[in-house]
Amino acid sequence: METHLDNIKIKSLPYLRLFLIIFLLINLVGIINFPFYRETLKNDVLFFLVFLGFMGFTIGTLLIRTLKFKTPSIKGRFKPKLFRMIFIGVNLLSFLLIVMTHVMNRGILIIMGDKRYVTYAYTTLFIYCGLIITLLFVAQTLLDNKRLSKRLIFFVVLQSISVLSMGYRSPLIILVGGTLLIFIMIENDYQNKFKKVFTIRNILLFLGVLILMSSISSYRVSQKYDVRRFFRSMDFDFIDDHPYIMPIMPTLAVFRYDQDIVIKLIKKTRYKPLMGELAMSNFLTLLPGEQLGVRNIIGGIVDSRKFPDGRPWSITPTLQGALFVDGGFFGVFFGFFILAACIEYFKKIMVKRKDPFSTVLYAMFAINSLMLIHTGYFDVIFFLLIAVMVALRIVVMRIKF
Template sequence: MSSFYSIITYLSKNIQEIFRRSLLFTIIFNIGKFIEKQWTNSYFIGLYPNENFLSFFKRNNIIKNHIFHPIVVILVFAIFLILSINSISVDLQISLVIAFIAFIIGSVVIPKYFFKNTEKNSFIRLKRDDVYSIGFCLILVGIIFFFLSVASVGGIPLLQPSLRYGLIPILTMPVFLMIPGIGLLGAAYLDKFKKGKLSRSQVRFRFLVLIILSSIFLLLLGYRTPIIAVLLMMIMIGYYGKVLAVWEVVIGALIGVGIIIGIGYFRSVEEFAITTNTSPFYTLQSRADFTLHVLNLLNYISGNFGIEHGALTLSAIPGSTDLGPRMMIGKLIAWRSEVTVTPTLIGPMLVDFGKFGVAIGMGLLGFILGIGYKILQKTKDSFYIAIYALLLTYAILGVETGILDIQVIVYFLLGFLLYLANILNVKKNKSVN
């Protein structure tokens, strides 16, 4: 593991150094520094409300410190269920109860037995320069594959929506690597802020630039969910890094929900799916209702031990099958392999291993997030904040879409291995002492 990490950091540092020496990047960074200086010294910055604005939010301990506790996944899932217009079957209710209990045990109960009386220095620490260089290279890879994706379809999907259906997954998937990339860059900037090398205004400006930069590329490809992932992840990093005020997080979340509702509503009106007389909330309700209808069918055909026995999850690997996971879901419930269907967070677990798979899968997911949250609370380390923010973001988005993209599965696998390495490292240190 350490040798693999050494190779990655060695390569990423060399690539970063090559690009930083280039004339193009020198110009870009100099322009960025100039704009940053003008931004941080701007008169209008002083007109913006300070941290104590709407201070009543800070009086609540949960809002102040625990908005993004792992249990938020269950709360989002519950809201998703409430949005549904139609009721769900009794058997699916049993599956959901199993899922919720397993997740709570994994995220709340089991982590209590780890890292008792553990000092901050006992955890694995990564160098800021290593984190920055890896993040820089991930963004660079994402940008390169963005242009390859655009070239492969002969245009920009945002301007010509029909081109999106011609995008090649093996070219578009690397584009999404810029999401963890900006998270790691954000962690590096946050570490500089904590050590007094950057002001709060500077790090906020850099966070904003990272969000805008990545959102532009993702939007041009015609994707919306990755943009939400970027916003949510950076909000979490800013929240736990004390870069964002509590009121900014709360209001930002409300605005985000409003944007999601608004985009869905106007898109539905333009596509004549609804009329202007229909409630904007109907778009959320109908989407939740359809997805839960899919989950009802999956629960019915899966039974206690599933029907695919791992084949669905393995189909996320590029080239392993002609159909991706969501197309396999479409074929299972409608015999139509040309459509993609979102199966919710527990849908893939049901299809592969039934209710037994739900218990194990949700318990494991809860454990990964629970241990990650505990390490974050113990260390306050910028890197662990970014890793936890990335994983929790995809868990929340997975409430509807499921965790089926290969890069997301890899994120959780790497997160699990990192947290496991910390558990073993802490245990080793205690045995030595």
């Protein structure tokens, strides 16, 4: 690979601290009976699940950190011209599909209520592929010991806006979070003063993103429901007296609702875990016929509302909730342990190899694992993107043209 690796340093991100801080923040804010919640929650078992997850993730990280692995060397030669052609082609097609989707729906999906769900699987796949290739392009630029140009930053912003216009937050988090993560981790001869993680600026940026995500959630809800009736867990009399809470009120309500769902899952499955069936369900959706994904199965377990076709409503179970359904208390500890071990192992590969594919693979796992704290298991598209990245690596690195 033709990069100036002597001048490149892959900085070890304090991911253990980062994950645990966010994990504790999201869960404890939902578990503790703060005065802005309407009802008191029985939270002993919820605290225990969080403790199991905390210990499993910590032990998994520290164990892999102490072990030594032999990392296979990189084979092949990076072809920048071929990669640039793929970058332009896939992203151009992605933008065209987004525009076509808006045109077919006669409006921008994020402001069209229910119509934001009217899209096609291939459109979603190309959007995600575009994000992955953009992250690879950012990583390769930094590994080539170049600064991120204003033109590239503008493109990432434009791509973020186009993704946001579809009404989905996960691709936006992957693109923005992945870009920032890659930028912070790769130290070359340029822009290093911006790469400190725990600074006042970055904390304010994180809070700004949190408020933005919360505002998007509130806006989408307000299109169909009365906000005060929809967020029933919140004490609006208290919030009216403390208006500074209002910007993040939807996020607080989601955190509280997550814990309500976990309590229901514990009551329904405490003595009859699914023994891994829930984890496999997302993969089964690739098979012919109608298959229920993880969140639909969770919706069925907690007796949520149903779609007109009879499918249960999609419900996010939190990571400890999903793991408890599959394996009880042991499943929670073991699941967090395995997740941490995988992330730490991919970090070792990234630091050793210093190539864009290993860097983006680690960034993908790191960003998506933070999202799992709320959503539960990886979506099947995550594994499809890993397969796409492997195929792209073979094309760009191994095949001779």
